[in-house]
Each structure stands twice: as C-alpha cells, then as structure tokens.
Amino acid sequence: xxxxxxxxxxxxxLPFGSLQAQDLAAGEELFLNQCAQCHTRNMKDDLTGPAxxxxxxxxxxxxxxxxxxxxxxxxxxxxxxxxRAKELWNTWKPTVMNSFTGLTDEEIDNLLAYIDxxxxxxxxxxxxxxxxxxxATGVAKKGLNTPLYIALFxxxxxxxxxxxxxISNLNYMAQVKEGHAxxxxxxxxxxxxxxxxxxxxxxxxxxxxxxxxxxxAIQLGRQQDYQPDQPIKFSHATHAGLHEIECQYCHDGxxxxxxxxxxxxxxxxxxxxxxxxxxxxxxxxxxxIYASIGYNPSTDKxxxxxxxxxxxxxxQIYTKWIADTYVKDNPEKxxxxxxxxxxxxxxxxxxxxxxxxxxxxxxxxxxxxHNMPDHVYFNHAQHVSVGKVECQTCHGPVEEMEVVYQHSxxxxxxxxxxxRQTEVKFADNEYYQSYQKYHEExxxxxxxxxxxxxxxxxGCQKCHY
Numbered sequence: 001x002x003x004x005x006x007x008x009x010x011x012x013x014l015p016f017g018s019l020q021a022q023d024l025a026a027g028e029e030l031f032l033n034q035c036a037q038c039h040t041r042n043m044k045d046d047l048t049g050p051a052x053x054x055x056x057x058x059x060x061x062x063x064x065x066x067x068x069x070x071x072x073x074x075x076x077x078x079x080x081x082x083x084r085a086k087e088l089w090n091t092w093k094p095t096v097m098n099s100f101t102g103l104t105d106e107e108i109d110n111l112l113a114y115i116d117x118x119x120x121x122x123x124x125x126x127x128x129x130x131x132x133x134x135x136a137t138g139v140a141k142k143g144l145n146t147p148l149y150i151a152l153f154x155x156x157x158x159x160x161x162x163x164x165x166x167i168s169n170l171n172y173m174a175q176v177k178e179g180h181a182x183x184x185x186x187x188x189x190x191x192x193x194x195x196x197x198x199x200x201x202x203x204x205x206x207x208x209x210x211x212x213x214x215x216x217a218i219q220l221g222r223q224q225d226y227q228p229d230q231p232i233k234f235s236h237a238t239h240a241g242l243h244e245i246e247c248q249y250c251h252d253g254x255x256x257x258x259x260x261x262x263x264x265x266x267x268x269x270x271x272x273x274x275x276x277x278x279x280x281x282x283x284x285x286x287x288x289i290y291a292s293i294g295y296n297p298s299t300d301k302x303x304x305x306x307x308x309x310x311x312x313x314x315x316q317i318y319t320k321w322i323a324d325t326y327v328k329d330n331p332e333k334x335x336x337x338x339x340x341x342x343x344x345x346x347x348x349x350x351x352x353x354x355x356x357x358x359x360x361x362x363x364x365x366x367x368x369x370h371n372m373p374d375h376v377y378f379n380h381a382q383h384v385s386v387g388k389v390e391c392q393t394c395h396g397p398v399e400e401m402e403v404v405y406q407h408s409x410x411x412x413x414x415x416x417x418x419x420r421q422t423e424v425k426f427a428d429n430e431y432y433q434s435y436q437k438y439h440e441e442x443x444x445x446x447x448x449x450x451x452x453x454x455x456x457x458x459g460c461q462k463c464h465y
Contacts, residue, residue, distance in 0.1 A: 023109075024110070024113055024114050024117055026110045027114030028114045028123075030103075030107060030111045030114070033414070034098075034421065035052070035111075038098075039052050040397060042118065043115055044119065045400070047392055047397060048390060049097065050092065053115065053116075055067070055115060061084075062084055066084070067112075068105060070085060070088075071100055071108055072100055072103060073099045073101055074097040074099070075096065075097075075099070075448070096423065096449075098421045161191070164191050165191060168186045168191055221371075223369075223371070223406055224408065224410070225406060226369055226405060226406045227369075227404070227406075228367040228369065229367070229403075230403070231351035231364055231366065231367075232285050232288050232366075233280075233281060234285070235280070235402050236401045237399065237400055237401055238279065238280070240398055240399040241400055247398070249267075251263065253380065254380040254384045255385045256385070257380065258377075258378070259380060265293040269289070269293065269295065272286055272289060273300070282325070282329075283326070284344045287318050287322060287348055288348050288364070289364070291314060291318050291352060291361075292361070292362065292363065294307075298321045298324065303317070306361055307359075307361050309361070311349075311360060314360050318348065323341050326340050348360070351364075369406050370395075370406055370410065375464060377462075377464070377465055378463070386429070386431045387422075387452075388429075389422075393418075394408050395407055416458060419451070419452040419457035419458055420453045420458070421451065422452050423449045423450065423451055424449075424450045424454070426438070426439065426442065426450060432455075
C-alpha cells in the first residue's frame, strides 16, 4: 500500500508541474497571437514597436498595476498624463499600440514571464541559422511539457495495472469468503490480456492517433523559420539594411498587384552595371548575375546572340573577367589565380544550371520561401497600398537577415488575429470614404478606432472565394 500511495503522490505532482510549465507556454501563445506583429521575438531589437526585453525594469519606478494598465489601454494612460506613458508616446508616435482590454493580470504575468525568458535566454532556443531572432515556436512547449506528459502516461498506466491487480485480489478474497472461489486467482498476464483492458488500450491508441493526426494535419504546409540556400548569396542585410534600399524598389509588385514579384535580373543590373565587385564575395556572386543575363563586365556591354553561345564560349568570357579582376586586386597572389577562377566558375555553373535548365543563360531560379496554400487569396497591394502595412509586419526584420527566412507562421489564426487587432488607417485614405458611419462615429467620439474586422476582414469569402 505504501508503494501505491507513492505512485498516487507522483501522479498528483506531475499535472501541477505541467501547469507551471504551461504558464510560459501560455505567455508564448499570447505573444505570438497579440504582440509578434509589432515586436521582435528576440526581445532585443526594435521593430514597429520597441524591444520588450527588460520592460518590467523600465517600469520599476511605478506600481505594477500601471504596467498592466499600459498593456490594456495605452492611449488612455497617455491621455491621463502618466509620465512613463507620455515618454513612450513621444518616442514612438504616431505609432499607436493596440489595446488589450480583455487580458487578465494572470495572462499579463504569463506574457511578461515569457518575454523575460526569451530576453535572458532561459526559455526555448532559436532555430539554427536565424541569428537568434526567431522564437522556437512550439519547440519550447514540447521541450517543457512532452516529457512530463510521457512520464505521467507511464505512471498512470502503472497505477492502473496496480489498481487492477488489487481489485482482482479483493474480488478473489470476496469469492473465497462466499465459498465459490475459482480454481485459481487471476495472474498479471490474465489481467493484461482481459477483454476490458485490451478494449481500453485500443480506445486509447485510437484517441492518441487521432490527436496526433489532427495536430500534424494542422501543421501541414507550415514552414515558419524555413531558410533555404539560394542560387546567389544575396544579402538583405547589406542591401536593405546597410544601404537602405527600399523593399518596393526590388519587389515593386507589392504596391500594385497581388504578388510582390521576384525582381528580374534587369533590376539587379540597375546598380550592378556600376558595382561589379561585392563587398563580401567579390566577383563570385555578381558574376552569376552577369552570366544569367548575358552582360560582359569586361566590356560593359550586353553580349549579342548570347542565348546561342556554347557553355565553353560563356566560360571564356566570365573566367577572363574573374581572372583579370583577381590579378588586379591581388598582384602578389598570382599563383592562386587558376584555383580562384575554377572555384568561382564551378559555383556559377552549379547555381545557374540543373537537370531542367542545362544552360547557364536564362533567369535565376530563386527558391520560393513564402508560399500560401492554393485555396487562400492574399493581395499584397491591398495590404501595402491600401492598408499601409509595413513589410516587416509579416516578413520580420528582413533588413537584418543575411539569409532570408520565413518569419511569421502565415497560418489562418495568425491572419485572423491580425485582422482583429489591426487598426484601419482611415485618415486621408480615399479607399475608406464609403464607410460614412464609421467616420461619423469617430468624429463623435463614439468609437476610438476601426479594425479590419469591423470592415468585414473576417468574412470567409475574403480569403476563400
């Protein structure tokens, strides 16, 4: 009986431990659904809103209830003249923080605990290759809870077997007392192979299998944190970050069409007819651009009938350019010229050819990263030109990415939550002039904002037509 009491004690402790772990997991879920559109997940870098790491320390001079009030309704605190609220508003205006009036103190505490855990590195771990900016969505939860659930399952299973054995013995003793006991009492094997236990085991397997199948199906096609190698080592950190090239200069379709479009090589050539050597890779990557479009950097001219040239002819043109440039920049290393030329040429051929594209000439086949399901309609122009949504809201801090990865889950729930929270920019936007009722309510003070949800942003037909 002492063993049974010990097992029962452990079984009672485990759910409590799981509940404690769920606090951080609940905070993570709140952050992903409510905050991640405006705040970076490493809690250290500014985005649309400030970095959240250390937020409790920055509010330490005020009661914690003030921080709760700020999270629930920042504009009210600003209007009331709270010093910290006014300071934040003066720093970040005209960006307005969404209101979260429905959050309880416990939910805010969970959120703050998650923020602190990510900021200090004590919760979860960023996936490799993301520079520490992407929270390991789901990984942290599994890392904390899955072993507990497995341990709980085996302990409860063991407890069930022990209890079944006890019940069997009690039944046998009762039958002996009544004088019609069977020839022998049931063994453990008899109990484990009984129809009732086998039926329960089958039922449990069906439930577990169904649960796993549904969860796996929900994740089908999701590729958050996907970070493939591209045929050319294009650095967004260099172009969008260091040189501050506007996103829509290259992805010019984002403001006028459904698709943001992959920039054509001609767009690259607008700059790289003049900039012929990269700051990091020299001629290695830029020569791939020239070879794909048929531009001879040695003569500053496009090559006539380039499509008809053999690979050997193409090789002569671009290996000469690589060799001449290397010799010019490294006159003391002439013994390495052949190795450098062969290395860069092999990389060029590997990047620009494959079994379906045997010729170097032709478009660069970039690897697509963000890919919505076929049954989902998404229009970039609607969000960029009409909604005035910043690119980083969905794509994350691209200007910091050496290699681009998918920042957001792009799930239905993620989109729906964004539509529920995002305030429509009515002012000076002719697109919304037809919503006379909302304009009147805003002017009368009956409404402080209009969200995408208010103008039909949650209608099924908006995305699934």
